Amino acid sequence: MRPNSTSPADTEAKIQELIAQLGDKYAATGQDLVGYLEGLYHANFLSYWNYVHLDTLLTLQTPRTDFPDENIFIIYHQISELYFKLVLLELGQIADKSDLGAEEFEMRVRRANNYVRHLIDSFSVMYHGMEQDQFLKFRMALLPASGFQSAQFRMIEIAATDFDLLLLPSEKQADAETIADKFKHLYWLQGATELATGRKTYTLLQFEKKYANTLIEMGEKYATRNLRKRWQELAGKGKTTESLKQALKEFDTHMNVSWRLMHLRSAVQYLHKEPEVIAATGGTNWQQYLPPKFQKRSFYPELWNADEMQEWGKDWIVEMLKQTNKA
């Protein structure tokens, strides 16, 4: 119970005041306050487990095999998706705020950085946390599903930068004008191509069937208010700051280098290079596709100098090698 230092008379006056305010609130919508007060009397108190839907949350893991480590794989993917959702909440508020200032912009980017950093720092749950033998077996029962199909990951990219910066550097994209046209030239198509035939993988076909329209709509919505555009808007008015720039660079590195390297480390750890284990990913060319140094993708290229772009990801690889040697 909350400590109560007010007198009974003050409490009574406060109750009357709140009832009067509630009366006004309900009268304004033509509803009867008495009925609502009666409902309040009968309603159960809120509990922690109901509020966070704990029972449901803890039953959302349905492994496809009996290998215990499959639970780790599922739960860590779910944790990742929840963090992605937190990132999107911040990016959405940056996009939607009409009078966005540098201070709020930076505060939200720093929150997003914090979430992604948690994922980067915890990726060892994947690359050290499962038995390879179990992984290689249960992974086969999950085909053709892949983290590649994470729509929220793509949504973060779409909210973070201009659609054009997510395209393959091919000639075809020159003719692509609308977001729907550009959608056919996104860089991630490279990661969903069958090595043997060059065709789209079934993993990609499934993903496009479910999410293409949503992602195209999102691309249209964010064309004028993704983070890059919002930053340019502020810069154009001379209202950006050095620390906002640093926060955006950090976000760029987190999403396009560090997270991807940690993720790559997991793929290398479990899948190696033998053709038979490549099959465990649906036969994609992940070894050419996943390494950030091959892609050199950046949300904010104008914030980096030529040397930094040339060395894209190098510092992180050096750091990762040091950690690997220590382990």
Ligand code: HEM
């Ligand atoms: C042992 C753990 C993991 C392994 C071995 C692994 C493996 C792979 C591979 C091989 C790919 C390339 C596409 C494919 O061939 O399927 C991929 C893509 C992807 N995975 Fe994972 N993954 C792991 C964990 C995760 C986790 C925890 C997430 C979080 C949601 C995730 C999200 C993604 C995303 C977003 C892509 C697409 C990346 C891009 O387009 O650059 N993966 N993964």
